[in-house]
Amino acid sequence: MTNENVCILLPTLNEEATVGQVIRDFRSEGFDNILVIDGNSKDRTREIAEAEGARVIVQTGKGKGQAIKQAFDLIEEDYVVMADGDGTNLAKDVHAVLGPVLEGKADHVMGNRLVDYEKGAFTRLNLLGNKLINKMFGMAYGVWLNDILTGYRAFNKKAIKSFELKKLGFEVESEITIESVKKDLRIEEVPTTYLARHSEGATKLNPLKDGMRIGSTIYKMARLHNPMFYFGLIGGAFIMAGLFTGTYVVVEWFHGVTRIPMTILTTLLIIAGFQMFVFGMLSDLMVTLHRENMRFLRKISEEKNE
């Protein structure tokens, strides 16, 4: 197998300061098949990428997620490496990222940026947000990964063709990771180096807005995967509210005041909270049965294809 069978996929949006070097770096690692999916850059990104020998396509919609989805639909190579076009991923790490997929040990490899990152590569807020999101992901999906938002990843064809991606923006990394867990793909994490952004390129990520969107995607998508987590959190919130109003009722009662409407509210909140838990447990049962059926169907279809 030559590296022609590996497509290096670079999403770019106004990355003229770095895209040329990124392409040269991947080529000097032995990868000439480079696909740039560009988000209608207003600078010379496309021109530079073409001059460096990459194949350039302009995405039809908006956002990194839409770009990746479009590229995955198009790619016919057996292996794909996805990296950022802003020069923050080290091309030299490509061998580590691609290795487990080439060896057939994994369907999807994620480059963990949190082991070795340059000073300034993460702002404090981004680092905190990343850690919180990874913890939340672990709780929701039961798979404890270190860096689910990494943009440096490798896949085999089976993986990219199995993804059903719907999110358009920076939720794409979470969605890809969730889809990999849902589709029972073999995931591996390898350490990679993460560099600070080039001083001339601007970030496209809004830590608060995109952070909220990512968190909400992980939570909402957990409804079908781990309903106990989804409904448990709602139930927990109801019970907490009930305990809060209940404490008030008891304190007032000791002062000789009986708060009847508040007592009714407390009861309703606590009952509703417990009902949510029961609902979560029942949904969990359904999801578990469904997952077993899906696993069985997948096994049959794999056996048939062999």
Ligand SMILES: Nc1nc2c(ncn2[C@@H]2O[C@H](COP(=O)(O)OP(=O)(O)OP(=O)(O)O)[C@@H](O)[C@H]2O)c(=O)[nH]1
């Ligand atoms: N095609 C396309 N690429 C995009 C879009 N938004 C961002 N990108 C690219 O996706 C990669 C990651 O985006 P960044 O803005 O670097 O986001 P980030 O790496 O999470 O944030 P930083 O830490 O600031 O670098 C970069 O190569 C961007 O140029 C988009 O709408 N379309």
Ligand SMILES: [Mg+2]
């Ligand atoms: Mg970046």
